[in-house]
Amino acid sequence: MSWTPNETQAQLDDEAAWLYGAMFAGVGYGVILALFAICSYTLWGRIRTRSTRTRSSVYLFIYASISFSLVTATFSINSRITQLAFINDRDFPGGPAAYEEDTFFFPLNMAGFVTFALTSWWTDLLMLWRCTVIYQDCKALTKIATVGLSCLVFLASVVLSVLWLIQMSSPSSSPYQDTAMGVDFTVPSIAVALMVNITVTIMIVGRLLYYRHSVARALGPCMSLYTSLTAILVESASLYTAASLFFIIPFAMGSSFANGPLQIIPETEVVASLLIIYRVLQGKAWSNEVIAEISSGRCNGAPVESPHGVSVLSELRFGRGPRETQVGTSVRASECAL
Numbered sequence: 001m002s003w004t005p006n007e008t009q010a011q012l013d014d015e016a017a018w019l020y021g022a023m024f025a026g027v028g029y030g031v032i033l034a035l036f037a038i039c040s041y042t043l044w045g046r047i048r049t050r051s052t053r054t055r056s057s058v059y060l061f062i063y064a065s066i067s068f069s070l071v072t073a074t075f076s077i078n079s080r081i082t083q084l085a086f087i088n089d090r091d092f093p094g095g096p097a098a099y100e101e102d103t104f105f106f107p108l109n110m111a112g113f114v115t116f117a118l119t120s121w122w123t124d125l126l127m128l129w130r131c132t133v134i135y136q137d138c139k140a141l142t143k144i145a146t147v148g149l150s151c152l153v154f155l156a157s158v159v160l161s162v163l164w165l166i167q168m169s170s171p172s173s174s175p176y177q178d179t180a181m182g183v184d185f186t187v188p189s190i191a192v193a194l195m196v197n198i199t200v201t202i203m204i205v206g207r208l209l210y211y212r213h214s215v216a217r218a219l220g221p222c223m224s225l226y227t228s229l230t231a232i233l234v235e236s237a238s239l240y241t242a243a244s245l246f247f248i249i250p251f252a253m254g255s256s257f258a259n260g261p262l263q264i265i266p267e268t269e270v271v272a273s274l275l276i277i278y279r280v281l282q283g284k285a286w287s288n289e290v291i292a293e294i295s296s297g298r299c300n301g302a303p304v305e306s307p308h309g310v311s312v313l314s315e316l317r318f319g320r321g322p323r324e325t326q327v328g329t330s331v332r333a334s335e336c337a338l
Contacts, residue, residue, distance in 0.1 A: 005095060007094070007095050007097075011094065011095055011097040013256040014096075014097035014100075014256040014259055015086075015095060015097050017256050017257055017258070017259035017260040018082070018085075018096065018259040018263075019082070019086070021260035021261065021262060021264060022079065022082045022263055024260065024264050025075060025078065025263045025266075025267055026075075026079075028264050028267030028268065028271060029071070029072075029075045029267055031267070031271055032068065032071055032267060032270050032271055032274065035271065035274040035275065036064060036067075036068045036274060039060075039064050039274055039277050039278055040061060040064060040065070042281050043057045043058075043061040043064070043281070047061060060277055060281075063126065063273075063277070064273075064274060066122060067123065067270045067273055067274070070115055070118055070119040070122060070266075070270075071119055071266050071267060071269075071270040073111075073115045074112060074115040074119055075266070075267070077108060077111055077112035078112055080108065081109060084108075085099045085100060104168055105168060105169055105171050110165075110168065110169055113164075113165055113168050114165060115266075116265075117161045117164075117165060119266045119269055120157075120161070120193050120265075120266075120269060121157075121158060123240070123269040123270060123272065123273045124157065124196050124197070124200075125154075126273050126276065127150075127196070127200045127204075128147070128150055128151065128154060130200075130276060131146065131147060131150055131200050131203055131204055132147055134204055134207050134208070135147065135207060146203050149199065150196065150199055150200050150203070153192065153195055153196045153199055156192050157189070157192045157193045157195070157196050160185060160188050160189040160193075161189045163185045163189070164185040164186060164189040167183075167184075167185050167186075187248065187251065187252055190244065190247070190248055190251075193244070194244040194248060197240055197241050197244065198241055201241050205238075238272075239268050239271060239275075240265075240268045240269050240272045242268075243261055243264055243265050244265060246261040247261035247262050247265060
C-alpha cells in the first residue's frame with residue numbers, strides 16, 4: 001500500500017525542498033541566536049562600563065538588535081506558514097506546493113516578504129559601511145567611485161524590491177503566472193540584491209588582497225590576522241553570496257530546489273553581519289586605526305598601546321650583541337606571534 005498523496009512528482013519535489021529549507025533555516029537561526037548572545041553580552045558590558053569605545057558599542061548593539069529582531073520575525077512567520085501548509089490546511093487542493101502559490105498575497109505571507117526585504121536592506125547597509133572603512137585611505141576619486149557604485153546598485157536593489165513587494169501584494173499580479181503586471185520582479189530583485197553583495201565582495205576582497213601583498217612584501221607574514229583567508233571571507237560576507245547563488249541559479253532554471261535556499265537567505269545575511277561584528281569586538285576586523293597604522297607606520301621606539309588593547313612593536317630585533325639588527329615596524333605583538 002502506498003501512502004503517497006495524489007500529487008505529481010514535481011509537486012512532491014517542491015514540498016520536499018520547502019520542508020528541508022525550513023529545517024535548515026532553524027539551524028541557521030540557532031547559529032544567529034548564539035552569535036547575537038555573544039555579541040550583545042560583550043557590547044552591553046562595554047556600554048555599562050563606559051569604555052573609550054562606548055559610542056561605537058552603542059551603534060553596534062543597536063544594529064545587532066535590529067538584525068536579530070528582523071530575522072526572528074522572518075523565521076517566525078515562515079515557520080507559521082509552513083505549519084499552515086503542512087498541518088492546518090494540508091487538505092488544500094494540490095497540497096502545500098499549490099497552497100504556497102495561491103496564498104502568496106495573504107497578510108501573513110506579505111509580512112514575511114516585507115521582513116525578508118528589510119533584512120536584506122539592513123545587512124547590505126553594513127556591507128556598504130565596511131567597504132567605506134576598508135577604502136578610507138584611498139584617493140578621494142577612487143573612494144567616491146567604489147563607494148558610489150555600491151550605493152547606486154543598492155538603490156537599484158531597493159527600487160526593485162519595492163516593485164516586487166507591490167507585485168506580491170495582489171492576486172492580480174501573481175509572480176507564478178502571466179497577469180496584468182506582465183513582469184515577474186522576483187528574479188530581477190533578488191539578482192540585483194545579489195549584485196550588491198557581489199560588487200561589495202569583489203571590492204573588499206580585492207582591497208584586502210592588495211593589503212596582504214603590500215604588507216607581506218614589507219613585513220612578511222606578520223599581518224596574517226587581518227589578511228588570512230578567514231578574514232577575507234568574513235569581511236566580504238561571502239557566506240551570503242554563496243547562499244544567494246544557490247537560490248537564484250535553480251530558480252532561474254525553474255528547479256524546485258530553489259525553495260530550500262530561499263528560506264535560509266535571511267539567516268545567512270544576518271550570520272555574515274554578526275560574524276563581522278564579532279571580529280570587530282575581538283579586534284581582528286579591519287578598522288580605521290588598523291589601516292592608519294599600516295599606512296603611516298607610526299612608532300616612536302617604544303611599545304605603543306593599540307586601540308584594541310594589545311601592544312604594538314616599534315622594532316624587531318634579529319641576532320644578539322654586535323650582530324644584532326633592528327627593523328622598525330608598527331606590527332602588533334599578538335599578530336607576530338601567529
